[in-house]
Amino acid sequence: MTGSTYAALADEMDRLLQTIEAGAASVAGRWDGWIVAPDFAPSAANLAAYLALRHHDLRDLQRRCMAAGLSSLGRAESRVMPTLRAVLGLLRAASGTPSAAPLPEDAFFAGEARIAARAEALLGPLSPESPVRLMVTLPSEAADDAGFLSRLAGLGVEAVRINAAHDNEAAWGRMIDHVDAAAQATGRRMKVMIDLPGPKIRSGAIRGGKAPGRVQPGDTLSLARPGKLDRVPRGLAAMECTLSQALAAAAPGQRVFIDDGKLGCTVLRAEDWGLLLRIDCGPTEKGYKLKPEKGINFPDTEIRVPALTDDDRDILRFAAARADGIEFSFVQEAADVAALQEALAALRPGDWRRLGLVLKVETARAVRNLPDMVVRAAGRQPTAIMIARGDLAVEIGFARLAEMQEEILWIGEAAQVPVIWATQVMESYLKTGVPSRGEMTDAAMAARAECVMLNKGPYLFEGIAELDRLVRRMNGHIAKKTHWMRPLNSW
Numbered sequence: 001m002t003g004s005t006y007a008a009l010a011d012e013m014d015r016l017l018q019t020i021e022a023g024a025a026s027v028a029g030r031w032d033g034w035i036v037a038p039d040f041a042p043s044a045a046n047l048a049a050y051l052a053l054r055h056h057d058l059r060d061l062q063r064r065c066m067a068a069g070l071s072s073l074g075r076a077e078s079r080v081m082p083t084l085r086a087v088l089g090l091l092r093a094a095s096g097t098p099s100a101a102p103l104p105e106d107a108f109f110a111g112e113a114r115i116a117a118r119a120e121a122l123l124g125p126l127s128p129e130s131p132v133r134l135m136v137t138l139p140s141e142a143a144d145d146a147g148f149l150s151r152l153a154g155l156g157v158e159a160v161r162i163n164a165a166h167d168n169e170a171a172w173g174r175m176i177d178h179v180d181a182a183a184q185a186t187g188r189r190m191k192v193m194i195d196l197p198g199p200k201i202r203s204g205a206i207r208g209g210k211a212p213g214r215v216q217p218g219d220t221l222s223l224a225r226p227g228k229l230d231r232v233p234r235g236l237a238a239m240e241c242t243l244s245q246a247l248a249a250a251a252p253g254q255r256v257f258i259d260d261g262k263l264g265c266t267v268l269r270a271e272d273w274g275l276l277l278r279i280d281c282g283p284t285e286k287g288y289k290l291k292p293e294k295g296i297n298f299p300d301t302e303i304r305v306p307a308l309t310d311d312d313r314d315i316l317r318f319a320a321a322r323a324d325g326i327e328f329s330f331v332q333e334a335a336d337v338a339a340l341q342e343a344l345a346a347l348r349p350g351d352w353r354r355l356g357l358v359l360k361v362e363t364a365r366a367v368r369n370l371p372d373m374v375v376r377a378a379g380r381q382p383t384a385i386m387i388a389r390g391d392l393a394v395e396i397g398f399a400r401l402a403e404m405q406e407e408i409l410w411i412g413e414a415a416q417v418p419v420i421w422a423t424q425v426m427e428s429y430l431k432t433g434v435p436s437r438g439e440m441t442d443a444a445m446a447a448r449a450e451c452v453m454l455n456k457g458p459y460l461f462e463g464i465a466e467l468d469r470l471v472r473r474m475n476g477h478i479a480k481k482t483h484w485m486r487p488l489n490s491w
Contacts, residue, residue, distance in 0.1 A: 010091035023052030035379035043416035049080035050414035077413035078111030119418035127156030131475040133451040143171035153182035159191040198329030204240030216287035231273035254300035307336035325356025362391040389423035418450035430457025
């Protein structure tokens with residue numbers, strides 16, 4: 001590559017840098033007044049630069065940078081402008097043109113340091129046993145079994161999750177008391193996160209159709225408003241939907257999924273009692289047995305309901321007094337975050353900003369609005385992103401989940417906030433003690449997040465030990481998108 005070629009590439013990089021600076025300023029303009037915490041200002045600026053950068057197709061430029069022995073820009077998430085300026089400086093030097101001095105190493109990697117510090121503040125310091133934090137969902141029996149929490153603490157678990165959709169304040173309080181007792185015994189206190197239920201859309205009362213309580217592809221299914229099941233014509237399989245606003249918003253042709261996608265349907269028409277659905281896919285041999293308390297997803301429907309329900313507000317009083325952080329379900333836009341923060345400010349006017357906030361990304365709308373939600377949240381209090389892969393997979397489609405969890409990881413890194421990898425991590429292992437090949441590969445990739453969440457199961461403790469061994473090995477190979485070239489001994 002000649003000096004003139006380096007000079008031409010430098011000019012192109014310079015133009016790109018100026019374009020990104022202008023685009024970042026435009027993006028950041030919509031966040032005016034949101035950032036109260038001064039330490040988040042450089043993170044918001046980096047996020048704005050990353051969003052501006054990703055509006056360009058850089059593939060051709062990346063290849064030419066690689067051919068010149070330079071960074072391909074593919075690992076710039078936490079340091080967008082420093083990376084662009086470093087590449088430009090090398091290109092200028094190669095073409096014989098004076099360039100600015102490179103940044104000191106600690107300044108270049110400042111974004112990584114911010115992520116590490118924020119992960120420790122929100123999710124607790126890393127245990128010596130693992131390079132990735134673990135969060136464990138507590139089962140109901142943890143309220144009356146102090147040994148369960150002691151054992152978790154002894155295994156180095158950094159955080160526990162209390163699902164407020166189950167049990168009650170008395171049980172949650174006993175769980176937290178056991179966390180405190182385990183901290184006294186081990187010298188390490190696990191962080192406590194309380195998960196707000198949000199406006200969950202679930203099945204209610206059931207009425208059978210041709211076969212008692214069973215349906216299959218080709219059948220119709222009536223989805224009734226709460227209390228309207230008796231209005232559905234006789235002979236139709238029917239069940240209630242707990243959120244009438246979802247039924248009111250849905251339109252013919254839109255999709256409806258039931259029980260984590262086990263039953264896929266299409267809206268045929270709206271009725272005064274609810275919706276008539278056509279069942280498109282599901283179990284065929286015995287059919288699908290309709291059950292209450294199963295999740296219902298409307299991926300094509302814009303459901304406009306407050307993310308913070310009246311029940312959530314009641315739970316929030318307890319969480320603000322006893323928990324270290326709140327997991328925000330069904331959050332979909334910055335206004336939802338603002339409503340939660342206003343509620344927290346009323347409950348703890350002096351120090352509510354010390355409470356952590358975990359944004360659970362569960363819908364396509366939440367994905368679209370994620371940058372704004374992160375800035376509104378992290379601009380005022382410690383914040384993390386949870387990739388809630390259960391609902392998210394049904395909402396955006398299973399084929400898109402792998403792509404989308406990557407993009408969410410990148411947004412978290414660009415915003416310099418920690419990410420929690422959640423839902424079905426090592427699920428069969430936790431239930432049976434026998435892992436599947438695919439779930440171990442999935443768990444290995446979770447090492448790119450700052451925290452991995454495990455759900456309850458009879459083999460939970462064995463699963464924790466197995467996950468620790470796995471992520472320790474992966475930590476020698478990969479960190480975020482950077483592949484470490486440690487010595488290989490397999491050949």
